[in-house]
Structure formats: structure tokens, C-alpha cells
Amino acid sequence: MKPRKIYNRIPVFRNERNLSRQDLADLVGVNYQTIGYLEREEYNPSLDLAFRIAEVFGLPVDMVFSTKPMKPLSEVLRDHLEKEGD
Amino acid sequence: MKPRKIYNRIPVFRNERNLSRQDLADLVGVNYQTIGYLEREEYNPSLDLAFRIAEVFGLPVDMVFSTKPMKPLSEVLRDHLEKEGD
């Protein structure tokens, strides 16, 4: 099964928290270059690594990784706010 | 990074829909034995495979896979219903 490319918001969430790749790598327990590969989307993380990264940001996996290109968070937020006011 | 074991509800959702492993395997495009390995939790799926399986069931990844042992769905449902009536 040739894996599809999976998109992610790692850089967004990482920068928001002023973490270096090394910092994030330490938090999840991988090499800092592995974070680089993931941010450049050169390969997909394992499911466990995806869970670890999502846990660091306190988010569900689907909010950090997606099978389709990531919408800007502002849009996600707007859509969510709209739905609340129905 | 030695991966943690990841738990899943594949058998629950698969049986609910009366799918054989072969059926599910065809739907996601892997060998039927791969589904067997996952159900027995002998190894973790790749992130892409996890997404494919979750998509078949129309659920977010975190509802099908988890880092911690799976609660029975009845509990999940009960907790969710409770939260609605607050």
C-alpha cells in the first residue's frame, strides 16, 4: 500500500509555542531531524509519533494531521464559531 | 523511538457492519492479513492506514485508535450523552 502524503500543522503549533525543533523532538522523544522531515512532509509519522505530537499540543490527531491540505486555522476557527451561533 | 502499543476498535466497528477482514482490507486497499495483525494489535498501522480505516467508519482517528486501552463504546456514549444534558 503506497501511503498517501499526509499534511500537518506541526510548524504552526510549534512556532506558536516558541519551540525549536529540538525542543519538540525532546518532548516527544525523537531525533530533532525527524521533526524536520515531518514538517517538510518528506514522510509520514508513525501512528504513535502522531499521537505523541498531538498530545504535546493537547489536540486530537485529526486537528494536527490530515489527509487533505490544511486549511488555515483562522478558517477552522471561523467555521467552528459559526456553527455555535446557529 | 520504540513505539508504544496502540489500541483500536477495529473489530467492534467491523463486526457491527458485518464486514469480513477481507472486506475491510479491500475497502482500505491492504492485504487481509494486515487487518488481522492490527486487530490482534501485533503492530501499529501507519498513520495513512489509520486514516483510511477511520474514514471507512466515518470517524475521527482518535475514536478508532488510542494510546490507552479502549473503553467500551457504551461508556463513551453515556459520557457524551451526560455532557449534553448539562
Add this chain to the structure above:
DNA sequence: GTGTTTTGTTGTAAATTTACAACACCCAAG
């Protein structure tokens, strides 16, 4: 009973992910 489908098990090979090292580049601080 026989026959068929589903599942479990074992083994090997391929593909993908992760680790690690080495080096270059950029850029902000001093």
C-alpha cells in the same frame, strides 16, 4: 458428514519510518 468462509499462525521479502552523523546555509547577537 462435506465444503466454504473466516480467522490465526509462521516465515520471508519489500517498503517505509526513524536514528544518526556530517556539513552548509541563514540570521540574529555580541
Add this chain to the structure above:
DNA sequence: CTTGGGTGTTGTAAATTTACAACAAAACAC
């Protein structure tokens, strides 16, 4: 200018996941 942090790139080796085949056991229909 120069030092250092953060990042990108290349290459190799290890670990994990997937495919596939072959066969046995279990469940089910006929």
C-alpha cells in the same frame, strides 16, 4: 566580523510496517 542557534540536505543503518504465501483451526452452510 564572528559566534551560535535553528534549519535544510545527504547518506547510511536500524527498526517497524506491509505484502504475500502456505497451512491449520474454527465457524458456518449445505
